Amino acid sequence: QPIVNLQDHEHAAQAALGDAAWAYFSGGAADEITLRHNVAAWQNLRLSPRVLQDLRGGHTRCNLLGREWPMPLLVAPMAYQRWAHAEGESGMALAAAAQGCGMVLSHQTSTPLHDVAAMVASDAERGPLWFQLYWLADRGALRDLLAQVEAAGFEALVLTVDAPVHGVRDRERRHGMPLPEGVKAVHWPASDPKNKPSTGLCGGLADAAPTWADVQWLIGQTRLPVLLKGITHPQDAVQAVKLGAAGVIVSNHGGRVLDTLPATAELLPRIVQAVRQHHPQALVVVDGGIRRGTDLFKALALGADAALIGRPALYGLAHAGARGAAHVLRLMRDELEATMALTGCAHIQDIGIDRLWSLESF
Amino acid sequence: QPIVNLQDHEHAAQAALGDAAWAYFSGGAADEITLRHNVAAWQNLRLSPRVLQDLRGGHTRCNLLGREWPMPLLVAPMAYQRWAHAEGESGMALAAAAQGCGMVLSHQTSTPLHDVAAMVASDAERGPLWFQLYWLADRGALRDLLAQVEAAGFEALVLTVDAPVHGVRDRERRHGMPLPEGVKAVHWPASDPKNKPSTGLCGGLADAAPTWADVQWLIGQTRLPVLLKGITHPQDAVQAVKLGAAGVIVSNHGGRVLDTLPATAELLPRIVQAVRQHHPQALVVVDGGIRRGTDLFKALALGADAALIGRPALYGLAHAGARGAAHVLRLMRDELEATMALTGCAHIQDIGIDRLWSLESF
Amino acid sequence: QPIVNLQDHEHAAQAALGDAAWAYFSGGAADEITLRHNVAAWQNLRLSPRVLQDLRGGHTRCNLLGREWPMPLLVAPMAYQRWAHAEGESGMALAAAAQGCGMVLSHQTSTPLHDVAAMVASDAERGPLWFQLYWLADRGALRDLLAQVEAAGFEALVLTVDAPVHGVRDRERRHGMPLPEGVKAVHWPASDPKNKPSTGLCGGLADAAPTWADVQWLIGQTRLPVLLKGITHPQDAVQAVKLGAAGVIVSNHGGRVLDTLPATAELLPRIVQAVRQHHPQALVVVDGGIRRGTDLFKALALGADAALIGRPALYGLAHAGARGAAHVLRLMRDELEATMALTGCAHIQDIGIDRLWSLESF
Amino acid sequence: QPIVNLQDHEHAAQAALGDAAWAYFSGGAADEITLRHNVAAWQNLRLSPRVLQDLRGGHTRCNLLGREWPMPLLVAPMAYQRWAHAEGESGMALAAAAQGCGMVLSHQTSTPLHDVAAMVASDAERGPLWFQLYWLADRGALRDLLAQVEAAGFEALVLTVDAPVHGVRDRERRHGMPLPEGVKAVHWPASDPKNKPSTGLCGGLADAAPTWADVQWLIGQTRLPVLLKGITHPQDAVQAVKLGAAGVIVSNHGGRVLDTLPATAELLPRIVQAVRQHHPQALVVVDGGIRRGTDLFKALALGADAALIGRPALYGLAHAGARGAAHVLRLMRDELEATMALTGCAHIQDIGIDRLWSLESF
Ligand SMILES: Cc1cc2nc3c(=O)[nH]c(=O)nc-3n(C[C@H](O)[C@H](O)[C@H](O)COP(=O)(O)O)c2cc1C
Ligand SMILES: Cc1cc2nc3c(=O)[nH]c(=O)nc-3n(C[C@H](O)[C@H](O)[C@H](O)COP(=O)(O)O)c2cc1C
Numbered sequence A, B, C, D: 001q002p003i004v005n006l007q008d009h010e011h012a013a014q015a016a017l018g019d020a021a022w023a024y025f026s027g028g029a030a031d032e033i034t035l036r037h038n039v040a041a042w043q044n045l046r047l048s049p050r051v052l053q054d055l056r057g058g059h060t061r062c063n064l065l066g067r068e069w070p071m072p073l074l075v076a077p078m079a080y081q082r083w084a085h086a087e088g089e090s091g092m093a094l095a096a097a098a099q100g101c102g103m104v105l106s107h108q109t110s111t112p113l114h115d116v117a118a119m120v121a122s123d124a125e126r127g128p129l130w131f132q133l134y135w136l137a138d139r140g141a142l143r144d145l146l147a148q149v150e151a152a153g154f155e156a157l158v159l160t161v162d163a164p165v166h167g168v169r170d171r172e173r174r175h176g177m178p179l180p181e182g183v184k185a186v187h188w189p190a191s192d193p194k195n196k197p198s199t200g201l202c203g204g205l206a207d208a209a210p211t212w213a214d215v216q217w218l219i220g221q222t223r224l225p226v227l228l229k230g231i232t233h234p235q236d237a238v239q240a241v242k243l244g245a246a247g248v249i250v251s252n253h254g255g256r257v258l259d260t261l262p263a264t265a266e267l268l269p270r271i272v273q274a275v276r277q278h279h280p281q282a283l284v285v286v287d288g289g290i291r292r293g294t295d296l297f298k299a300l301a302l303g304a305d306a307a308l309i310g311r312p313a314l315y316g317l318a319h320a321g322a323r324g325a326a327h328v329l330r331l332m333r334d335e336l337e338a339t340m341a342l343t344g345c346a347h348i349q350d351i352g353i354d355r356l357w358s359l360e361s362f
C-alpha cells in the first residue's frame, strides 16, 4: 500500500523494527495517557478559514533567532537513532536539510556531533541546527561539550529540564534496551556522577538534578542562545526568559517521562501569553503529538514560533532511512501549505488565533 | 435484507462499487474527523416537541429564491456521477424531480449540462435546478459556460469557494482515480491555467485561487442569483451577501477538503444570525452529514432555508440508479414529515429554534 | 448462569423470542440514540448518601392519586404481550400484583381488559391499575371503551399523546410484525378512521391526530383521573394539568417513536418544577430506561411520584411468564430498598434532590 | 512477561484465582460504574510540574496521628485474605511493613488479629497498624473486640459506616462465596443479631444499622483514635469530627456497595475543605481506584493526609504471597518518588493543589 500520511510511516516502522526497539521508540510513560492525549488535543482544535483571500506569492518562510528559514519545523532531539536505522542521525540531518526543516541533535546521539553538523552545515536551504543537552553534574565535562558544540557550528543550545530522573516507561521496561553492537550515546559520560546512589528520592538520582542556579551558570558559559525544553508552567517559562534564556520549548517529552501531564496543545496558550507579555522577542517552540500539517498550523495559530516533530521522523528513518524521514517532513510541508491555502493564509504571520474556531470567538 | 434507511443504502453502495470508486465517493480529508463529526453533530442535537397541535393540512412546501417548491432539500453537487452508475447525473436529476427535491449539478459533471436540464426542466413538481461552478482563471471560458448554464434553464449559480487547492484525501490517494473509459468532467477545461506550477503555496496552485474581486466580477456577469458554497465564517457570509450574492451555502465540502473544520451543525447558527441581521431576505442553505429526516428538521430549526444532501443520494444511485437515489430522497421526505407531525409542526415555517431542546432554552 | 439483574433477563428474552418479536419488543426509533440515552442518563446521575441515619421501620409505601400503595413502580403499557408469552397481559398483571407494583394496561392489549382486571382487582397488596388509551377519531367508540374501562375497575386513564403517527422503527421495519395466529389488539378498532389516507403529512395520518380540545372533551367524559403520557415540554405539562388532567407521564415512549429526543432523566426536573409551581397536587410519573433500583431512586429524587418500567418486565415475561416478570419487579424492589438503606432514606419521602450529587450542590 | 505495573499484577491474580474468588475480590456493585470511575477519575486529573527545583535530601516520610512514618500509604481493610493466598493477612502485614506502608486489618480477617499484629508490631520501619470494625448490635461483643484490638497493639480504629446492608454485587452473586475449608472471618460473630429478619428495609437488616449515637458511644469506649470509613458527604465528615472522631476515610468501598456513587477523587476536595475549615488537625484519608504513584500524588495534592490501596495489594498477594504484595507497594513507592522528583516536590508537604493543572488555576 502506498504511504500517504504519517500513520502509514508509523505502521511501516513497527514492521521494520524489532520489538524492543519499537517499545523504546514508540512507548510512553505509564498508561500512555499523555502520549495519546498529545495527539488528540491537536485534533480536537477546530479551524476557522477565511475564503477568497489573495494567496499570490505565499510561502512558509519564517524567522527564528534572527535568521530566515524555509519552514517553522525542526526534528526533535531523539536518542540512539542508529538503533532505528544504520543511517542514524546523519540520515536524519540530511532529510531535514533536504526539506528545509531544522534538526535538534540529542545529547544522546549515537553519531558524533561533528559528523552530523559537517553533513549539512553548509546547505543554504537547510533549517536551523541546534544541540540538545542534559545537565551533567561534572561541569568540566559540560564545558568541554559546549566547546565542541560551538565549534561544530550548532546555532543554539537546548537544555532539557523535564527529565531529572528516568520516566516510568512500562513497555520499555518489559523489553529492556538491548542496544545493538556499536550503537551507543557517543557523547554521554561513561560514568556520570548521577549514577552514585544516595538516600534521596529515586535512589538518590534526584539529588543530582539541575536547578535554576545551574541554568544561570550554563547561560553564562556559552555564546549560543539557550532554550529550555520541557517547560509546562507559565511561571517557569517566564523565569527562564528572565534568566537570559532565548526561549522555551513547551514539551512533555512526548509523554515519555511523566504520565497524565496535560497535552502540549493545552499548555501552549497560557505560556505564550505569559512569555509574550514581558518578553515579546523570546522564542516559544512546542512539540508532542504533531502528526498533520493542520496540527503544525494550529501550533502556530496558538502562538508558537515553530514546532518540533519527534517520533514520525524517527519512523520514516526506521523503515527507509533518510529517504523515509524526508518523506515524512515533505508530507508535513505539503499539508501545511494546503492548510494555509485553504484557511486563507498566504504567509506564516497570517496564521493567528482567529484561524481557530471556538464557541466564544465571534 | 430490506433497505429501510440511508445507512442501508451506504452499505449497498459499498458492495456495488469498486474499491477506488468507493474511496473517492465516501472518503474525506486526512483523518476524516470532520466527515464523522458532521454526522454526529446533527445527531447530538435534541428535539423538543409540542404535543396535541393541530396538524390538519400540513405539508412540506417551501419558498426559495421567490418560488414555491415541494421540499426544502436539494441533491448536492457531486462530480463524476457516471463513475458511480451509468445513469449518472441524468438519473440523479430524475430521482430528485420525482421526489420534489432540487438538484445542484456539479461543474465536474460527467453528463452535459443541457442533457441533465432538458430531462427535468419542464417537470411541474420538481425542485430547484442549480448549477455549481469552480472559479476558472480563464474568464472567457467562464463567460461561455455561464451562457450555456443560463440557456439550459438553470435557476441559480453556486460558486464553490472552499477548495482553491485540492484537499488531502488519504483514501483517495491510496487508490488513485481510475475513471472508467468514457467518464470525464465534460465541462472542465482540458488545460486549466491552474495547472501551471509556480513558486507560491501548493506548487503555485494557490496563486490561481479566486478572490472577493473575482466574485464581484462573476455576479456582474450573470442574471442568475449567485450563492457562495463553502462558507464557514459569519463575516464571509455577510461579505458575500453585501457584494450581491443571493445567499450562502454553509458547507465544509462534506469533510473532503480540510480536516478538523467544525461540523456544519455547529457553524450554522452564527452564520444565520449574522446574515439575518442585515439581509433578512438572503438565503442560507447548509450541507454535510444529513442522514435522517430529523437532521433536515434540525437544519431548518437552526434557521436554514433548505439543505443539500450529498453522499447518500450518490449511494442510492450507485447500487440502484435513479430508483435508488429516489428511494433515498423518499425516505428523507417521509422521515421529515413524521418528524414534523411528532414535534407538532404542520408547516415548514413552524419549525423554529424552540423545537430544539437545550439546557438553557426554558 | 443464574439471573441476578435485569440485563440477564434481557439476554434470556432475546434467546427465547424469535427475531421479529425481538425486533418489535426491544427496538427503538431510527438510530436508537434516545433508546440508549435513556439508560445512560440515569446511570450518569451520581448519588449522594448520608450515613448513620436511623432506618428503623423503613418501607417503600407511597401515595398516588389519594391511596397508599406498596411501591412507587408500575409496569408501563405495552402492546401485544401475548406475542411475548402465552400468559400475556394476565401474567403481567399477576406478576405486578405479586410484587406490590402497579400495571398500566395498553389500549393495544392482546387480552380483554375485563379479564386482566378481574385477575387482580381484589388483591389487597397489589399496586395501581390503570388503562392506557390512544385517541380514536370515532368518539362513539371512545365512549364505549371508557365505559368498559370504568366498569372493569381501572383506577385511572392514561392518554398517550406522543405517537400521533407511527414512529420510524428501522429494526421493526426489517422484520415486519408477523403476529402469531390468535394474537391481536382485542380492543383496537378494526378499521380506524385514522387509516383513511388524505393529503396532509404522513399520507394524511397526521390529520387525525388529537388536539388539546380533544383532551378537554375526554376529561369531561370520564369520572376517572386522566394522565397524559408522552409529555416532554414543561409548558405542555402545565397545560395538561390546567385543563384538568390529574398529572403527566414524562416519557419519550421508550425511544420508540422519535429519535434524538432528550433522555427522560434530562426532561424530568424542569417538568417537575413547572408543574409543582402551580399544581403541587398533580402527579408526575416518568418512564424510559429504568433498569436498576438506583435508577428508580433517582427518578424519585428528581421529583417524580412514581415510575413506569417497560421492556425489562416484558423480557421477564417473555422467557419465563408471570414468574419471570415478577422476578424483574422483585429485583427492582430489592435494589430500591438497598439504595434507600445505603443513602440513609427510611421512607420514600426522604428521597429528595439532596440525595443526588452535583458539583453545585453544596 | 515481566511484571512492571499494578495492572500486570491484576492479570496475574486473575490467572491464579478461581472464578468465584476472582468475582469476589475484583467485583463491584451492580454495573460497576463507580468501580471503573474510581480509576478513571484519578487518571483524568492533570499534573502541573515545576522544573529545576532543589530536590536534595527529598523523601516520602509523613506524619499521621502524631507519629512519623515512611510513606503516606496503607493497605485497605479487605476480608478473607486467606481465600486469596495461604499467607493471608500475615503475608499482607509483612509486605506492608517491608515497604514502609501501613495496614488496616479487616473486621472480617481470616487470621486472628493478635497473630497479624505480633508479626509486625515491633518493626521500626513499618507503617501504621489500624483495625477496621463493622458495627455490631451486640455491644458486649463489641467491647470484647475493642479490648483485644487495643491489647494487640493496633494504633487506631476504623469504623466502616457505608455498608449497613450488603451491596448488590452481581458478579459475586453469580458465583456465590464458596470459602475454602478453614477460611472464615475469625472475629465475626457466629450469629449476629443483624441476621434477625424483621419488617423494615432489606428484610429488616437495615433496622440494625448503626447511627450517630452509636458512633458517639463507640468513641467513648476506646482510648484509640477512631476514623469513620465510607464518608462521601462533607457534612457527614464534619459531623464525625465534631463527635470526636480523629478523622475520616473518604471511600465508596471501592465501588463494591452502591453503584453510581461519585469517584472518590471527585468527593475528596469538598470534604477536605469542609473538615480543614473547622478541624485543621483532623485526618482525611482516601481510597478507591489508586493504581499508580501519580494517583497517590494526586490524592495528596487534593489534600489527603494519606491513602489506602485495596485490590492491587490483594492481587499481588493472590499470585505471589507476601512477595507479590510487597512488589505492588514497592512499585507504588518508586512511582511516587519519581512523580515527586518530576514535579519538583522534595517532600510530601510540597505536594499542594498547585501541582494539579486546571483551566482556572493560573
Ligand atoms: C525515542 C525518543 C527519544 C528521545 N530522546 C530525547 C532526548 O534524548 N532528549 C530530549 O530532550 N528529548 C528526547 N525525546 C523527546 C523528543 O525530543 C520530543 O520532545 C518528543 O518526541 C515530541 O513528541 P512526539 O514524538 O509526539 O512528536 C525523545 C523522544 C523519543 C520518542
Ligand atoms: C464524491 C463527491 C464529489 C463532490 N464533488 C463536488 C463538486 O464537484 N463541487 C462541489 O461544490 N462540491 C462537491 N462535493 C461536496 C458536496 O457538494 C457536499 O458539500 C457534501 O457532499 C455534503 O456532505 P454529505 O456528503 O455529508 O451530505 C462532492 C462531494 C462528494 C461526496
Ligand SMILES: Cc1cc2nc3c(=O)[nH]c(=O)nc-3n(C[C@H](O)[C@H](O)[C@H](O)COP(=O)(O)O)c2cc1C
Binding pocket: C024, C025, C026, C038, C076, C077, C078, C079, C106, C107, C108, C132, C160, C229, C251, C252, C253, C254, C255, C256, C287, C288, C289, C290, C308, C309, C310, C311, C312
Ligand atoms: C413493545 C412495546 C410496546 C409498547 N406499547 C405501548 C403502548 O401500547 N402504549 C403506550 O402508551 N406505550 C407503549 N410503549 C411505551 C411504554 O409504555 C413505555 O413508555 C416505554 O417502554 C418505557 O421505556 P422502557 O421500555 O425503557 O422502560 C411500548 C413500549 C414497548 C417496548
Ligand SMILES: Cc1cc2nc3c(=O)[nH]c(=O)nc-3n(C[C@H](O)[C@H](O)[C@H](O)COP(=O)(O)O)c2cc1C
Binding pocket: D024, D025, D026, D038, D076, D077, D078, D079, D106, D107, D108, D132, D160, D229, D251, D252, D253, D254, D255, D256, D287, D288, D289, D290, D308, D309, D310, D311, D312
Ligand atoms: C475483596 C474486598 C474486601 C473488602 N472488605 C472490606 C472490609 O472488610 N471492610 C472494609 O471496610 N472495606 C472492605 N473493602 C473495601 C476496601 O477497604 C477499600 O475501601 C477499597 O477496596 C478501596 O478501593 P480499591 O480496591 O479500588 O483500592 C473490601 C474491598 C475488597 C476489594
